[in-house]
Each structure stands twice: as C-alpha cells, then as structure tokens.
Amino acid sequence: MLLVLVAAAFAAAPPPIINGEDASEADYPMTGGLIMSARYDLGSQGKYTITTLDCSSTLIAPDVVIVAAHCLDPVILSQGTEGISDQEYGWSRQADLSKWDGSRMITTFPDDAVMATEWDFHQKWNAYGLGYGIAENFDIGIVFLEEAVLDVTPAVLVTADEADQLEEGTEIQIVGWGLQQQTDAWSQPEEGTYAIKQMATTVIGEIGEPEFQVGVTKEDGRKCHGDSGGPTFMDVETDSAETLRQIGITSHAYDATDCEKKGGVDTRVDHYLEWIDNEMTQRCEDGSRVWCDVPGIIPPPSAATADDDTAADEDESTATGCACDAAAGEAPLALAAVAFIAAIRRKR
DSSP: OHHHHHHHHTTTOOOOOBSOEEOOTTSSTTEEEEEEEEEEEOGGGOEEEEEEEEEEEEEEETTEEEEOGGGTOHHHHTTTSSEEEEEEEEEEOOSBOGGGSSSSOOOSOOTTOEEEEEEEEOTTOOTTTOOSSSOOOOOOEEEEESSOOOSSOOOOBOOTTGGGGOOTTOEEEEEESSOSSOOOTTSOOOTTSSSBOEEEEEEEEEEOSSEEEEOSSTTSOBOOTTOTTOEEEEEOOOSSSOOEEEEEEEEEOSSTTTTSSSOOEEEEGGGGHHHHHHHHHHHHHTTOOSOOSSSSOOOOOOGGGTTOOSOSOGGGOOSOOOOOOOOTTTHHHHHHHHHHHHHHHHHO
C-alpha cells in the first residue's frame, strides 16, 4: 500500500537524458551533480543516512548553483517515508556519479564535492501543485557553496532581451545525470544508464511564458529522472564575447507518458531573473556569501572584456560544451531500505 501511495504522489514527477551521448567534465564544465545526504525515517524499519545523487545543476557564480525547487524541498524529498532530517548538499563535477545512484549504503560525498552552506527555493513553490503541461510552477531553487569554484567559468543566464529569441523549433543543448532509458518506478536501472553525465542537442517543442517543453518526437533528445534541476542551453545572437546562455531548468514531465514519448518541461530562467538576482544580492549584503565580486547575476561578458574571466584556468573554464558501509547488525534491513529510498529518489 505504501508503494502505491508513493507512486501516486509522484504521478507528475520531473523528467533522464534520453537519446543523448556521454559527456565529460570538460563538456559544459559549469554543470554538476547535486549530491544530498539525509537521514530517512522509515518508521518501524528504522532510520538510515544515505548519500545519493539528488539532481543535476548549474554553477551561475563561483559560489552559487541553480536548481529546481523540488530538488531542495523536504516535502518532496521525504515522500514515501516518515520524514527526513540532517540534509546536506555537495556539488560535484564528476561525470560518473553512479556510485551515488542510491543503490548502496554510501554516506560520503565525491572527493571533488564543494559543500553547501545554505539553500532556498521560490516562496510560491508548492510541492502539491506541480502538474502536467506548461504552467507557472515556481520550480526554481538556489544553493550557496562554502567556497568559490574558481577553475570553472559559470554559466551565463539569458537576459530578458535575449529571451525574445526563444521560439518553438529553436535548437538547444541539454545536460544531465539522469536516466538514459525509461524504467518503471521501482526497477533498478541497468548499470551504466543512470547517474552518468549525458548531453544532447534537441529543440524547443512548446513554449509558454513561465516554462517550455523540450523535444518534439520520441527520437529527439529528452530529459528524464535525475536530470531534474539541470540546464538547457541555447546560443543567442549577441555582441557578447560568449553566446551560450542557460535558458531553462529541468522541472517536470509534460504528460502521463512520463519520459516515454515526450520530453519534459523546463522552468524558464528569464521568468525568474529578478528572484535569482535578489537571492544572490541579499546573501552578499548579509555577509553569508564567500564571493561577491558581482553581488547579483553576472552579466554576459562584453567583447572588450572577453579575457576577464572569473575562472583561473582558461582551458578548464570554457563556457561552451560539446563509501561507508552500514554498521554490523544494520545491514539486512538497510539493504531493503536503500532499495526503497533509491526508487523514490530516481522517481524525481
């Protein structure tokens, strides 16, 4: 009965990259996997601390990562359990995060993970209001890191003026660590088909003011579970030294076919530029951020300042792209708990 309830709760769960190709750390280097550690309360089965891939994500300033709200919301994260506590997040650029696919009792973070000090999501986000189609879901969140990542150039967010170039049929690029093939909610994906960085070129299928849908046909590159929070990029016409812009954040499935036939829906970045800028600026004003050379959204670089990167290593900073075991006596129940939690985590 519990499984049925959990499955129902995730009926409109967010969409893997399907029809994509393997990507390395050097491909879209500003992207990363958001790893979460949390203690899950499974009632009579006990409490277990597990560290898993939570979502895909994007660095938009040396100490700021942008994701979907549902990647951070305890209401979503605890569905199917009695609750979660002791949340921690780390941001990793590793291309292969399959060790953190949720199938093992891992409690450590990747070696390269930069830990988060604070995170937040849009005040109008409603975990129970996320539905199908294109609507205003406010599915956007932000993570602040404890140290600045200075060897990678952050993604450039699309400006309000540049957003006028978004049209149905426009070619876009998608990146994520999600499922590469559709599976049912409770099946373990085949080895090598989840938590491994993928990228694809596809198109905008449908567009609205707050969201847009990715991919038109079943053969197009599409997003799925695990890609949640990850970016969609587009090259814009501009005088800037950099043409690549982040235009979207993976949010949810388009319809009841889930990822099987039609690609998922993205939150439009340009619709929330004011919110993003306010969140970043406020943390600089209150002294909680570690990098405030530019307090708010970093503007696109001008042609005259093309060499003034925030990254130290130019080769690594191009903005274009193409474990701890359970304690003795805990293991038997823990294995079942891990499988259960892993299914829930992937379903997002």
